[in-house]
Amino acid sequence: MAGATLTPSAERTEVRPKGAKATGRAPRHGQRWIGWLFAAPAIAVYTVFVLAPMVQTVRYSFYQWDGIGSSPWVGFANYVRVFTDPELVGTIVHAFELIVFFSGIPVLLGLAIAATIRRIATSRLAAVARAVLFIPQVIPLVAAGIAWTWLLSSDGLVNQLLSAIGLGGVTRAWLGDFATALPAVGVIGAWVLLGLCTLLLLAGMSKIDPALYEAGRLDGAGPLREFFSITVPNLRQEIGVCVTVTVIAALASFDIIYIATQGGPGNTTMVPGLEIYYRAFVERQVGVASALGVVLVVLVLVCVLPIQRLTREES
Amino acid sequence: MIVRGREAWTGRVFLVLLMVATIVPFVSLFLTALHPSGTYPAGLDWPSDPQWGNFLTAFNAAHMGELLTSSALIVLGVVPISLLVATMAGFAIGHLKMAGRRVVFLAFVLGLTLPFESIITPLYYQIRDMGLLNTRWAIILPLVGLFMPFGVFWMRAHFVTVPGEISEAAHIDGATSWQQFWRIQVPLAMPAISSLAILLFLWTWNQFLLAIVLVDDPTQRTMAGALGAFQGQWGTDIPLLCAGSLLVLTPTFVVFLIFQRRFAAALLQGSLKG
Secondary structure (H helix, E strand, O other): OOOHHHHHHHHHHHOOOOOOOHHHHHHHHHHHHHHHHHHHHHHHHHHHHHHHHHHHHHHHHOOOOOOOOOOOOOOOHHHHHHOHHHHHHHHHHHHHHHHHHHHHHHHHHHHHHHHHHHEEEEEEEHHHHHHHHHHHHHHHHHHHHHHHHHHHOOHHHHHHHHHOOHHHHHOOOOOOOOHHHHHHHHHHHHHHHHHHHHHHHHHHHOOOOHHHHHHHHHOOHHHHHHHHHHHHHHHHHHHHHHHHHHHHHHHOHHHHHHHHHOOOOOOOOOHHHHHHHHHHHOOOOHHHHHHHHHHHHHHHHHHHHHHHHHHHHHO | HHHHHHHHHHHHHHHHHHHHHHHHHHHHHHHOOOOOOOOOOOOOOOOOOOOOOOHHHHHOOOOHHHHHHHHHHHHHHHHHHHHHHHHHHHHHHOOOOOOHHHHHHHHHHHHHHHHOOHHHHHHHHHHHOOOOOOOOOHHHHHHHHHHHHHHHHHHHHHOOOOOOOHHHHHOOOOOHHHHHHHHHHHHOOHHHHHHHHHHHHHHHOOOOOHHHHHOHHHHHHOOHHHHHHHHHOOOOOHHHHHHHHHHHHHHHHHOOOOHHHHHHHHHHHHEEEE
């Protein structure tokens, strides 16, 4: 990144004739500061509506506050609660369980699908598919949540299909059952993200040199071998992007769960985002909500930064 | 060749299955919406007497007219301001190479991963103190700020690729940085700006959390936020809820169909860069 920003300016100094250097430098030096005028509005709005609230979140997290009355300083007590209160720890555990569905299924299934349809990526069917697979990305997550709540309900299509293939015994209200609610919510997330991952991976595959596959074929590599020794290694960056996007979607999930289960039954689908919302605006525990907010930011960074490193370094 | 032919067929089958899985929830919504209001239809089932009137009922019950206006106003506030401010900052960081740009850029990039939930609590009190609670500004202003990391990131990526000679030439012609920005750089950046506009439109229209926290009146919210309220109110009347959901997702869907290629390209690039 740093290399990219340096190159153009280096070129510019080379191109400039010697005599112009002295006169050229003055406006350029000014330009470096004029830049601040151009950046000022963005910095201002970002500071007021993102950085300042973030600082406030950190500050609130050290107080006990109901949003109205006095607010005694409690040190790290709110953080201790986040990591000891079973309900709060539960939300973090759920968020990580959701990663399996939000990231695991879309990335693995997406890889398999993209590898299978790679050969027909330029056909007319693929063009139609490209549009169709984007639909879940375009509609509000709230609408996806409502549609799936209905599909997964006791009279819904999922149960209808299960009964049709003779699995009537396992039918249930998937989102209302303590054992299946979290996986069911995960399936909704997987549905939303699968199309995006498939298309990202497919776009990455189209950039792989076909000669690699030809060579593989000549060496007698089967489709599986081809997949693991050519496709996957060449897709590091795309896989990294898919994992990053989906992990953030899982850890910071809110819309789908708010609509589909409100965190229930019990607290089986409660996630940090929803817990923050309830604590801050329903139970009026602003301090605890803020501590969880800080923990969530850190969790996202801790998960995302290593992925970025792993996938970008070699490319 | 035989192997290829078989692979192509497996590919087609996979693709069709995937498309079916993507579309089925919408088909289910649609069929359910056609059933008589208040019934509990089973799965996929074409109603004997399709109730097309449900869409009209839902349109009125959800105050869809007001909602469309409200969402449009919010988009009209968020998108142009964000585009202008982000383009200027991208220009400053990517092209003018302002002093201290690394720190500024890093500060923006760190915001890319920020979950909105983490700042929603202080944002609520801040917006309240500004006297903006329950107005559309309560959604517009924070969203402009929250979109800055991505917007600046996106526009910087464009301006880094613009050759320095262009501004050199403008300098020789005596253009100020401001003139140069408007007359030369912005027209050149139009493809990047319009892709960003598409993404921001989509993210604003579908914004849910800010809408439900900062605005009580559903008719002052975004479409997605209003749907949340609609579910609370009509959640027990499944056909009506399904009809309402379809109505709410129609506008983005139509816009998507019109700008389909741009959308797809923007979303793919957007996630690649983000």
